[in-house]
Amino acid sequence: MKLAAFGDSITAGQYVAEQETYLYKLQVRFGCETINAGVPGNTTAQGLARFERDVLAHRHDVCIVAFGMNDHVHTAPGTAKVPPEAYRDNLITIIERLKALRVIPVLCTMNPIVEGDAGRYYYRRHPQEWYTNPEGAQAWIDSYNRIVREVAASLEVPLADVAGRWERYLAQGGSLGDLLRTEENSGTDDGVHPTPAGLDLFAECIGKVLEPLHLRLGGDA
Template identity: 30%
Template structure:
């Protein structure tokens, strides 16, 4: 009898213990809420937020990669396509040349939206890879400012010219007018290299009938007061002068503003 009673007592406590354990598992499971899925910076979900200008309203001066909400801006688009000189490296977004150009157009009564498609460090090869992005923004005009980084790196002049030519041909094939910004190099790159490099721009402009800005940094590059400490990138005032030169070059291509009533 004692042995049988002991077994029943042991069985009772084992069952009770299992019941408590099972109840604990159930309660623990009910308290757990699924964590929201994490999104890495390079995942498709995060990249989907960085959409093209025609799909979304961009922040600030329409820098690529800051799209958030649908845009109702139906103005024709001028795309400033270039490197750090277009992006506005070293100055506030409102002091970049595309931002100055937007204000200049607004003041003159032209109804256009300027999109800053500048990427610091961009070469002509990198620009060629971005042409589809530029075309997807449905530009009415493209200001092409590329090649400076090729020259400063001493890249092959023929390859630089070929890349620019392919960019131009793809834009023209879609009936997009191109304004080509010429670049120059410091004399320490050698007379032969600098001459061949600088000849790229008038040659392409003549071949394809483009509006040419002979030197993008005209009146700015040689003035220390208009350049940052690196001697390459303009200050905000320097970019304002660049924008003025660009405005003078593109104005003949723009739709005339409506006269005030």
């Protein structure tokens, strides 16, 4: 199985060593050839601009598609960088272009964030009052995750519901402070990018989806 990962800084592995990225963990687990096509800061629109060069030209068997953490970010009150309907359309375009080349897409939902306040974490960088209807940045992330799930269901493509996996971790007594870079574990009020432990959950969740694909494509049982 040849595996590509197409996304933003979380896919690229910003702030972690290569061996700690979810793609590296999947490469080791499945013994497969991989290409990391994650670029920090990218939205789906920016991803599409480099899609042919960074992904399609390599003709992999499976492509993980993990965008949204930058798409939902607001540039003005109630105005996302990539509005919900454009985000949906971009995901559909990515999937259709992959399918046209017989590449299997695997869509991923986004991890939750630490919202904080005007003095620290997300709202120190992005004004809280901009995020309305729905109220709050996390609610916007949740709404974009619903789009990911809807697109996966409507186009019948595999879904790695990372958001759902993180929710189960938290329901079982875990903390976002374990999974996201915080002042306590990294000295920075990041609250968006996963720690190595958070990327372990990404790899676990995506790996479960890849298992049957790996077998279908001739991998070892």
